[in-house]
Amino acid sequence: MKSGSNLERILEGGQFAVTAEAGPPKGSSPKVIQRKGELLKLCCDALNVTDNQTAIVRMSSLSGCVLLKELGVEPVLQMVVRDRNRLALQGDILGAAALGIRNVLCLSGDHQRFGNHPAAKGVYDIDSIQFIQMVKTMRDEHRFLNGEEISGDVPFFIGAAANPFADPFEFRVTRLAKKVNAGADFIQTQGIFDVPKFVEWMKMVRDRGLHEKTHILAGLIPIKSVGMARYMRNNVSGLSVPQEIVDRMADAKDAKEEGVKICLETIEQLKEVEGIHGIHIMAVAWEDIVPRIVEEAGLMPRPVV
Amino acid sequence: MIIAEQKALTEIEDMVGPYRKILVVGCGTCMTFCSAGGPDEVGQLAEALASGNKDIVVEKSTIPRQCAVKFIDRLESKVGDYEAILSMACGNGVQAVASRFPNKPVLPALNTQFIGVEAESGIWTETCMACGDCILWRTGGICPVTRCAKGLLNGACGGASEGKCEVSKDRPCAWQEIYHALKRLNMLHYLKEKPQVKDWPIHPGRVVRQDLREVEAS
Ligand code: SF4
Ligand code: SF4
Numbered sequence: 001m002k003s004g005s006n007l008e009r010i011l012e013g014g015q016f017a018v019t020a021e022a023g024p025p026k027g028s029s030p031k032v033i034q035r036k037g038e039l040l041k042l043c044c045d046a047l048n049v050t051d052n053q054t055a056i057v058r059m060s061s062l063s064g065c066v067l068l069k070e071l072g073v074e075p076v077l078q079m080v081v082r083d084r085n086r087l088a089l090q091g092d093i094l095g096a097a098a099l100g101i102r103n104v105l106c107l108s109g110d111h112q113r114f115g116n117h118p119a120a121k122g123v124y125d126i127d128s129i130q131f132i133q134m135v136k137t138m139r140d141e142h143r144f145l146n147g148e149e150i151s152g153d154v155p156f157f158i159g160a161a162a163n164p165f166a167d168p169f170e171f172r173v174t175r176l177a178k179k180v181n182a183g184a185d186f187i188q189t190q191g192i193f194d195v196p197k198f199v200e201w202m203k204m205v206r207d208r209g210l211h212e213k214t215h216i217l218a219g220l221i222p223i224k225s226v227g228m229a230r231y232m233r234n235n236v237s238g239l240s241v242p243q244e245i246v247d248r249m250a251d252a253k254d255a256k257e258e259g260v261k262i263c264l265e266t267i268e269q270l271k272e273v274e275g276i277h278g279i280h281i282m283a284v285a286w287e288d289i290v291p292r293i294v295e296e297a298g299l300m301p302r303p304v305v
Numbered sequence: 306m307i308i309a310e311q312k313a314l315t316e317i318e319d320m321v322g323p324y325r326k327i328l329v330v331g332c333g334t335c336m337t338f339c340s341a342g343g344p345d346e347v348g349q350l351a352e353a354l355a356s357g358n359k360d361i362v363v364e365k366s367t368i369p370r371q372c373a374v375k376f377i378d379r380l381e382s383k384v385g386d387y388e389a390i391l392s393m394a395c396g397n398g399v400q401a402v403a404s405r406f407p408n409k410p411v412l413p414a415l416n417t418q419f420i421g422v423e424a425e426s427g428i429w430t431e432t433c434m435a436c437g438d439c440i441l442w443r444t445g446g447i448c449p450v451t452r453c454a455k456g457l458l459n460g461a462c463g464g465a466s467e468g469k470c471e472v473s474k475d476r477p478c479a480w481q482e483i484y485h486a487l488k489r490l491n492m493l494h495y496l497k498e499k500p501q502v503k504d505w506p507i508h509p510g511r512v513v514r515q516d517l518r519e520v521e522a523s
Binding site (some may be wrong): 082086097108110111113114122124125126127128129130134145161163166167168171173174177179181182190194237238 | 349404409455456457458459460461462463464465466467468469471473478481484485497499500501502503505
């Protein structure tokens with residue numbers, strides 16, 4: 001075992017994993033994260049704590065992870081390279097290891113321009129792929145980026161994101177390969193609505209044998225309303241929402257029910273795709289729906305490993 | 306070349322407020338090419354300042370470059386008659402003039418933006434951030450350090466869509482351009498290489514050419 005995390009044990013044991021996102025609040029109360037932790041504890045194998053998501057300042061991801069851990073929930077520490085240079089990233093990795101965090105997701109991060117401090121100076125000292133490689137070196141060779149030795153273990157299960165829907169399409173798999181070669185043990189994908197395109201991408205992934213070198217968790221975003229579907233279709237770059245989904249949401253009597261139905265149908269289709277080892281549910285501001293989705297997708301109870 | 310834009314007139318008026326006699330100095334190279342501080346702009350700014358305040362005396366002068374002492378020296382005979390110099394050079398030129406005339410206030414009339422090119426008539430874009438270790442040979446002649454909004458060395462990020470950067474539909478995604486350039490040049494193998502971490506330069510930069518120093522000394 002690289003990290004001994006619950007997520008690693010489930011995936012390495014060949015079981016289908018379920019993770020979800022638990023975003024920290026724009027405030028200092030521990031209750032928000034604790035509530036999400038309690039809610040999702042039984043239906044997920046690990047919870048991702050986002051890191052100043054969409055470049056909006058929130059409680060730090062590391063603190064959120066500690067709060068979850070105190071409840072007995074396994075966290076995935078999300079870290080973006082937008083806000084920290086190589087010194088800060090490595091320092092936080094060591095701190096997270098000391099606090100018993102075992103999963104990390106290495107990301108570029110949305111550009112600061114989108115957030116609530118658009119004039120902030122973006123750091124981007126290293127990029128997400130260099131970051132993955134840096135954590136792997138810290139873990140496997142006990143060395144910092146500069147080659148100096150680290151005392152103690154840095155046992156992380158290293159994750160990365162992949163967006164099959166960004167451009168150039170034919171290059172996305174090459175970039176995934178780069179992440180896997182750099183050390184990504186697991187991948188959480190962008191939210192999937194366009195299943196045929198995703199299936200085509202997965203075929204390219206399998207052709208390169210990448211599904212055997214890393215664990216791919218397919219991303220899902222439950223949609224609550226037609227407004228949300230339209231917003232994602234028109235305003236979130238790198239997200240592909242087919243018109244059919246927008247139409248279904250618009251025609252539905254009960255939009256929320258339709259959203260759940262779409263999500264469940266997508267999970268059914270994804271389960272059939274060779275090389276998919278789990279799902280990652282990003283129910284932004286709709287965490288309450290996650291237990292029901294996991295239950296109705298037939299993924300309960302979660303394995304104890 | 307270096308690209309700059311003129312500051313708002315109100316800010317320039319605030320800066321020159323304490324002075325009655327002002328020398329407006331243009332730059333004949335980059336600032337002329339980017340239409341920010343050449344002879345035309347010097348003339349327009351001098352006129353705007355004089356028409357806004359009848360009491361002041363504004364004189365104009367444009368030298369070939371404000372970043373070379375040999376040209377700055379040409380101002381020597383004039384400077385004594387003025388209380389302040391309003392420089393229409395890039396930040397580098399302003400500082401060169403200020404260090405040549407340490408007893409005169411030298412004021413910047415422009416906001417220096419970047420090293421770049423005129424992409425289309427009236428549109429300039431940034432192309433190089435002087436990172437000190439050029440990698441253009443591996444990126445199809447397109448600089449990711451500068452032209453990717455996140456300066457990624459292993460792009461494109463997940464926000465790239467239809468050739469545009471996630472930051473704005475007005476910006477091409479540099480990594481998409483790099484991909485197509487490398488494909489065209491049969492150099493896609495560069496994209497598969499192990500990611501190297503960049504050694505960022507220490508600012509302020511300093512270049513020492515020992516060979517030239519030795520020639521000078523002998
Ligand atoms: S890599 Fe980019 S920033 Fe660095 S010197 Fe070359 S063009 Fe300039
Ligand atoms: S969309 Fe392209 S240019 Fe913009 S930040 Fe991402 S990789 Fe860089």
